[in-house]
Amino acid sequence: MFADVLISLLDLTIRLSVPLLLACLAGLYSERSGVFDIGLEGKMLAGAFAGASAAAVTGSAWIGVAAAVLAAVFFALVHGFAAITNRGNQIVSGVAINFVVAGATILFGQAWFKEGGRTPQLTGNARFDPITLPFADALRDVPLVGPIYAELISGHSALVYIAFLMVPLTWWVLFRTRFGLRLRAVGENPAAVDTAGVSVTWLRYRAVIVCGVLTGLAGAYLSLAQSPGFVKDMTAGRGFIALAALIFAKWKPVPAMFACLLFGFLEAFGIRFQGTAFPFIGQVPVQLMQALPYILTVILLAGFIGKAVPPKAGGVAYVKER
Amino acid sequence: MSAPYAKLPAWADYGLIPLINLIVAFFVAGLVVLLVGESPFEAVQLMIKGAFGSGRGIGYTLYYATNFIFTGLAVAVAFHAGLFNIGGEGQASVAGVGVAVVCLAFDSILPWWVTFPIAVVAAAIFGAAWALIPAWLQAYRGSHIVITTIMFNFIAASLMVYLLVNVFKAPGQQAPETRTFLEGANIPSLEPLLNMLGIAARRTPLNITFFLALLAAFGVWLLIWRSRLGYEIRTMGHSPKAARYAGIGEKRIIIVTMLISAGLAGLMALNPIMGAQDRMQLGFVGGAGFVGIAVALMGRSHPVGIILAAILFGMLYQGGAEIAFEMPNITREMIVVIMGLVIFFAGALEHMFRPAVQATLASLRPSSMGLKPKPAGDA
Known part of the structure; x- marks a missing residue:
């Protein structure tokens, strides 16, 4: 009985962590290159809307994913244009993108589909179905390993596996490739990278594009796999939780995964045990559970649980002439 | 936040550049309107009619503007110190708790002109x-x-x-809001004043908080440009290093500036709670904290600019409702898009048109660009 509850709780944790994880890794690329990104939320929302719209019209989930990625990359490039090319304030740009997307998705949703800002319910091939991994059904009855494999690891949509595969991939790109080395360098000391003859601008634009692709996937997961379609404001602050997770993980991919799993677990716990009274503590208000990721992030930022040191050149535009 | 790129004459810096940024933002907004299949020109007409076409419209426009003056000033004060206070939304909503507590405690025993000042301080x-x-x-x-x-x-x-759900909600009531306040927390509406000016206004929420907002704007001007503290704030905003060198306590300025900024954001809570709804409802801030960012950027962090920008956004809020009513393809969220575009073009891309403006001005009148030596003074 207890094991069942635990497994279903962990299963929900994985489902809820995926959009956080994709957005968090997206922010990791951008911020490691020295471009702050408050606009993860907006890009994710744009991806969710574009993905659900395209899937609703074409009936194909994969075309939806492509549209989601394109929309998010578009806004990533807008952010890049302001932050890299025009040396604008990166935080202001991110805030602006969040607002434009929050308004535009509802506006276009209403104009195109006339369902109060929603997209039509997606069914069949327009949605991502759970994938049953090999032998999942056969192993189900094996004690301990069986339920973990069949319930926890198997039975998710393709985007879940992609998200978790992105973690080792990001680690490899960042720490084992030339691109990753330069990416990290440009976030710490762009002048040195420039002196070595590598374009700071192009490097940062590539980082921002990768950020767009990943936020697009995060949005696609929300509207094509987790829910059957787009609902207004469906990101509901997840972009900021992802940002919090990124700081929590000190801009490193593997800790980022654990941070996202932790925040996903908090959300899952809040949903499962809403209104349950605990021994000694009593009933924990659901609002406290919802606020917990933000409270934890503030405590972390305060430097009481190890100091989070951001990339040195983060938020500063590079000026070649100086 | 306010360190200029290249020196421009003040009229270009405070007039021309914001105007160009604003025009581009509205041009893009017009494209969005075209994309959803409506006419931008008709939309503008509807908006102006909705915002200024009736006494009620004017009342609502100024009511919304009141909110945005407070939140715009809040963001601006922090900008002057080089700080970016995105927290206006949260600060205003928590301030609402202070206002509500004062109103609930005193509305049956004190007259409004005693309750109001206490509520101002609490906010x-x-x-x-x-x-x-x-x-x-x-x-x-x-x-x-x-x-x-x-x-x-x-x-x-x-x-x-x-x-609101667990503490303030009156027993036996569904909506997450406080009970309606009594006589002692009802502040006067400005309807009689509008009527005196020949504007027939009925059922508008505009109230005396509007004057408090203007007073706050004047106070911010005094603080930033006419006080020692304001000088220290501006010094830190321009160059934290110089401030440290001059013996200005950085930590003190950060904390004091943020407290003033958040206090101003908090005053916004008076307008909807005491002035309009006579109770505290969930979500009474309604995004005003974020509009403040756009207002401060557009108003170039100057109280006069902020009042003008706040009225413009008040017009967008009120006129936007009119458009949403008349045009089936446009929803209220159009305002959020416009707000985002204004933040983008007036904030993130504020320098984009500067080189072009500079070059044009320099070719027209070299002296205006300071190409000949001139006494320093305007920065």
């Missing part, structure tokens, strides 16, 4: 208190104020739901 204190932790963390632990104030917005949102 400022509660708003400022919500910024104390982010300010302290920025000053003493170097935690980025942008991230912490965003986090505090979310924490405030959860807190407000909790308080």
Whole structure:
């Protein structure tokens, strides 16, 4: 009985962590290159809307994913244009993108589909179905390993596996490739990278594009796999939780995964045990559970649980002439 | 935040550049309107008619503008110190708790002109208190104020739901709101004044908080440009290094500036709670904290600019409702898009047109660009 509850709780944790994880890794690329990104939320929302719209019209989930990625990359490039090319304030740009997307998705949703800002319910091939991994059904009855494999690891949509595969991939790109080395360098000391003859601008634009692709996937997961379609404001602050997770993980991919799993677990716990009274503590208000990721992030930022040191050149535009 | 790129004459810096940015933002907004299949020109007509075409429209426009003056001033004061306070939304909503507590406690025993000043003080204190932790963390632990104030917005949102559902909700009532206030917390409406000016206004929420907003704008002008503290704030905003060199206590300025900023954001809570709804409802801030960012950027952090920008956004809020009513393809969220575009073009891309403006002005009148030596003074 207890094991069942635990497994279903962990299963929900994985489902809820995926959009956080994709957005968090997206922010990791951008911020490691020295471009702050408050606009993860907006890009994710744009991806969710574009993905659900395209899937609703074409009936194909994969075309939806492509549209989601394109929309998010578009806004990533807008952010890049302001932050890299025009040396604008990166935080202001991110805030602006969040607002434009929050308004535009509802506006276009209403104009195109006339369902109060929603997209039509997606069914069949327009949605991502759970994938049953090999032998999942056969192993189900094996004690301990069986339920973990069949319930926890198997039975998710393709985007879940992609998200978790992105973690080792990001680690490899960042720490084992030339691109990753330069990416990290440009976030710490762009002048040195420039002196070595590598374009700071192009490097940062590539980082921002990768950020767009990943936020697009995060949005696609929300509207094509987790829910059957787009609902207004469906990101509901997840972009900021992802940002919090990124700081929590000190801009490193593997800790980022654990941070996202932790925040996903908090959300899952809040949903499962809403209104349950605990021994000694009593009933924990659901609002406290919802606020917990933000409270934890503030405590972390305060430097009481190890100091989070951001990339040195983060938020500063590079000026070649100086 | 206010360090200029290249020197421009003041009229270009405070007039021309914001105007160009604004025109581009509205041009893009017009494209969005075209994309959803409506006519931008008709939309503008509807908006102006909705905002200024009737006494009621004017009343609502100025009512919304009141909110945005407070939140715009809040963002601007922080900008002057080089701080970005995104937390206006959370600070205003927590300030609402202060206002509500004062109103609920005194509305049956005191007249409004005693309750109101107490509520003003409570709003400022509660708003400022919500910024104390982010300010302290920025000053003493170097935690980025942008991230912490965003986090505090979310924490405030959860807190407000909790308080309204579990503490303030009157027994036997469904909606998460306080009970309706009594006589002692009803501040005067400005309807008689509008009527005296020949504007037939009925059922508008415009109230005396509007004058408090104008007073606050004047106070901010005094503070920033006519006081020692304001000088220190501006010095730190221009160059923290210079400020440190001049013996200005950086930590003190960060905390004091953030408290003033959040206090101003907090005053916004008076307008909807005491002036319009006579109760505290969930979500009474309604995004005003974020509009403040756009207003401050557009108004170039100057009180006069902020009042003008606030009226423009008040017009957008009120006129936008009219458009949403008349045009089936446009929803209220069009305002959010316009707000985002204004923040983008007036804020993130504020320097984009500067080189072009500079080159044009220089070719037209070299003296205006300071190409000949001239006495320093305007910065």
